[in-house]
Amino acid sequence: MSSQPQIPILLLKTKSSPHDGYEDYFSTNGYNPTFIPVLEHRFHRDNLATVRDFFASGAFNADTTTTTSTTTSHNGNNEDNGSDKKYGGMIFTSQRAVEAFAEMIEENGLPFTPSKQPPPLPLYTVGPATAHALTTLRNKYLPSATIHGADAGNGQKLAYLMLEHYNGLYPDTTTTNATAKPSLLFLVGEQRRDIIPKTLMDPARPESQRINVDEIVVYETGEMDSFENDFRDAVSKEVHGQQGLGGKGPLWVVVFSPTGCEGMLRVLGMGPFKNQDQDQGSGAHEKQRDVFIATIGPTTRDYLRETFGFEADVCAEKPSPEGIAEGIRRFMDARGD
Template structure:
């Protein structure tokens, strides 16, 4: 029987790839939220109004969409957008929450750009339900930087196709619409910087507007909740703790009495050298969190996933346990 796994993250909604994968492979996954996410309802209302105003409708400059005449704030938009960017599952969830609460006043067909399989899965569920004619791109790009370079080619090609299709009816085609990027309060700026780089030819640059739709902070109850789960474990197969970000690392090590929080330096060294005597093992989703544990706490996790997905974590655990048993 596979060991139990504590996943130090919030379970994604409506489905979570880690829950689906580990449950299907005879693991017992348990989610212990580290971060608290709060949606910015006023900013999400602004996103809805963009849909209502026809900002995603290329014809809205000359006419109002008949789909949205019932919306009381319908206006011809001052800016137009040709697609949306999501690099966070929380941003997708915030967008979905807005739609579920208030509906979507228009249903455009637009490209949706994302990075990483987990966010892509969540976005696919939303797309299938609310934006059925839209397309999803970038799930395999792996990083925001790779996604940005992919968009420079893909989105510009889409716009060229659209412009050529309307060139016969207008001698002055409209300017290239930008992309709307739904983000959290804390984020990297690699995507806007890459797409709007002034060193690019003007024809290739893509305007990006960021709207903050959620904020994140460490949960006050995390350490207590994590300790309760650890103390309640009495299995024989060993427990794995999977860490997804630097947030919560200190509390995690303190509860497990690892790294600088070990009872004694000798006990810590012995546990590190002889993993067979331990009942709890630590895996990180990638090198950023691993390096944080190394550099700040002097702790070396047992596994660092080669790929930041359920399969990558599971493969790292499998290899580690095979080496331990040999």
């Protein structure tokens, strides 16, 4: 009995280690996933050492911090975290931030024993994939921590969730007792949006409801030099029927960030690159099968739309494998496929 042929899906992301939720989901739900890394990540080890120092100094405990370290405020200025600086939780909005934090812990450990861990520490995250990676880390090293925001979907929604949840942990904080509410430590990449700190520290919000956020850059990101060639090779294999459905049926490309969008469109001959360079023999233009584009969320969809005048076929309502698959299903149902 022959099995149903799998639909090829090219995921423009680095495969997460040790497990990738996208591979787990798609490979067991009728797809043949292929990962094409777009981003190159470099961890900032000095800043990660600073994060470790926060744990060593008691910055997450009720005791007064004894170490002086440098973080970056939401407006990009360096701030001195003196002896009275304490943190009541951490924010992670990318898997790379979790991976950077995890590498720091795996290499150096956390400077306390299980009996002297911080009190229940809220860890805020923006989506299920990041929450899953954070859960593995939490279970091993921070068992008293709690994870919130797996279903938030975007930074704006997460910010509102934090305003309700974190302020709820400090109901007696008033304008005369503002220091009773510790800051949140936000582990970020070099390139990031500032919607979370702006929302939490909005001057228009009552002072007792504001939440101070300190950002510390733990990784930087750039496009891999090899991405465009790697993507061209992967597309060419599928278009010429060397894999999957033998060159028939749909080919899906899932985009996870604005980085790499231009190269993707150029290889596929879409958007502003339609009908260009068709004599170069890349194979991407000789479409023996339909190629469709899905984005992980509205940020990347809007970037494609506003920068290249290109409309993605699917925008996932939730940034997850299930969200992408549901968007694809609806799209194909509407086409009658």
